[in-house]
Amino acid sequence: MYDCIIIGKGPAGISCAIYLKRFNKNVLVIGKDYGSLGRAKVIENYYGFNSISGLDLAKKGEEQAKNLGIEVITDEVLEIMGLTVMTKNNSYEAKSIFLATGKTNKANISGIDDSLVSYCATCDGFFFRGKKIALIGYGDFMMHEYDVLKNFTKDITIFSNSEENIKDLINGKIKKVFSKDEKKCILVNDTEYLFDGIFVASSNDSMAIAKHLGLITDSNNKFEVDNFKTNIDGIFAGGDAIDGLDQVSTSVSDGAKAAIEINKYLKEE
Amino acid sequence: MYDCIIIGKGPAGISCAIYLKRFNKNVLVIGKDYGSLGRAKVIENYYGFNSISGLDLAKKGEEQAKNLGIEVITDEVLEIMGLTVMTKNNSYEAKSIFLATGKTNKANISGIDDSLVSYCATCDGFFFRGKKIALIGYGDFMMHEYDVLKNFTKDITIFSNSEENIKDLINGKIKKVFSKDEKKCILVNDTEYLFDGIFVASSNDSMAIAKHLGLITDSNNKFEVDNFKTNIDGIFAGGDAIDGLDQVSTSVSDGAKAAIEINKYLKEE
Numbered sequence A, B: 001m002y003d004c005i006i007i008g009k010g011p012a013g014i015s016c017a018i019y020l021k022r023f024n025k026n027v028l029v030i031g032k033d034y035g036s037l038g039r040a041k042v043i044e045n046y047y048g049f050n051s052i053s054g055l056d057l058a059k060k061g062e063e064q065a066k067n068l069g070i071e072v073i074t075d076e077v078l079e080i081m082g083l084t085v086m087t088k089n090n091s092y093e094a095k096s097i098f099l100a101t102g103k104t105n106k107a108n109i110s111g112i113d114d115s116l117v118s119y120c121a122t123c124d125g126f127f128f129r130g131k132k133i134a135l136i137g138y139g140d141f142m143m144h145e146y147d148v149l150k151n152f153t154k155d156i157t158i159f160s161n162s163e164e165n166i167k168d169l170i171n172g173k174i175k176k177v178f179s180k181d182e183k184k185c186i187l188v189n190d191t192e193y194l195f196d197g198i199f200v201a202s203s204n205d206s207m208a209i210a211k212h213l214g215l216i217t218d219s220n221n222k223f224e225v226d227n228f229k230t231n232i233d234g235i236f237a238g239g240d241a242i243d244g245l246d247q248v249s250t251s252v253s254d255g256a257k258a259a260i261e262i263n264k265y266l267k268e269e
Helices: A011-022 A035-039 A054-067 A121-128 A139-149 A206-213 A248-268 B011-022 B035-039 B054-067 B121-128 B139-149 B206-213 B248-268
Strands: A004-007 A027-031 A071-074 A077-081 A084-087 A091-093 A097-099 A133-137 A156-159 A174-180 A183-188 A191-195 A197-201 A235-237 B004-007 B027-031 B071-074 B077-081 B084-087 B091-093 B097-099 B133-137 B156-159 B174-180 B183-188 B191-195 B197-201 B235-237
Touching (some): A054 A071, A133 A191, A139 A156, A183 A197, A248 B248, B011 B248, B035 B054, B054 B071, B121 B206, B133 B183, B139 B156
Parallel strands (some): A004 A097, A133 A156, B004 B097, B097 B235, B133 B197
């Protein structure tokens, strides 16, 4: 049982871990990758570094945490149930969770919006019992959603760059998603595929985790928080996953401030 | 005429300068020293640095700003009048000011509190016309306050470690300040010195600047701000000078966020 599981090993997650460790708390950091920081070519506006690549800064941060004795695991979170965090091979329990999941990586597909697609098989699969559905995504989280959807229907077509061994896999760039004749249409090359429902499985996606958990998000898919507290007791969020400037500096600060709140919460428990 | 003069070259000041420079703003940073960061032996909780001395981090920050073409001056601010910032030898005008003056270095003397001493010769000197007063302080700011006080009375005793050539200078550790028989008493060694009024001149002291400007401070001598805006139009504050965690991480974030607000303010002007 951890005092806190931190999801995301970018600046907000690592900074929170460092502060909680200082408070002598038992923390676990789980991150799939370094998110948007890892993709930033050059950072010149973070105090203390003339010029550094996002990847180098992110690695330094992870190393710093490990040097302080913090457990950092590179893994993909597939589901959070209550205060239990599940990856492909493990599940971890905690007294609190800090979501430092970064910006929502919305599938960059023309036409995709919340009215057209669902981000949560567990939540919405039931509404498509026996129907023809599409699943867009890749990796373990897509497979996890696929397994859930199979409980509701056998007619599932997967759109993915994945190399997974799945039947009914369509591999190819999706040009557009749109409504057509009360159906939902996915356009790949010049072929239109029609479905009753479309699911998008994009892991490390704040939106997916939010929908699964029942967390409230704003119109930009950021978690709504009050002083880093989400609407669910024991679950906190910060960094690019909440409304703000999406800067390293503000994420690092969020991590520190959230740690103070989480520490208070743990004391009250 | 600068777009913004930033007072303080610690994390909040430099971070703000970096962001304003990004917005193509013409900024000047004036700082006497690195404040509390410069005195921190080891910092291990600032994201990106395993372990670094406060002085080294502060130097890196200043260097970073200079590399981006930001003017950083090491000098002591003696007075701010409106949006004009005065040092010993110069005065600078700006459209806005960011106070990143750090924690209040309250004179660490037993018994000193606001009811017993004044921090502003310009504000309170008038009430001690022709009276016997003491001035506690050192350096250029003390001399500045001395010059102001001389307009009101000739009976001024200075308590200082200063080597300045002043008559009536008492050099020695002040043990205590207290009220006695409707007078105010300063105890040095075993001698009690009685005065009608005591002035404290401690520069780079948020309190001094605040009193001079008419800025509102809270009970901890932090500037009261609303989203980094003080009660005076065009004057902003952040970092350890406002209520918060007094951490490098939060100061750096404050600098970035304040820059956004200052940039908005400059646009509206």
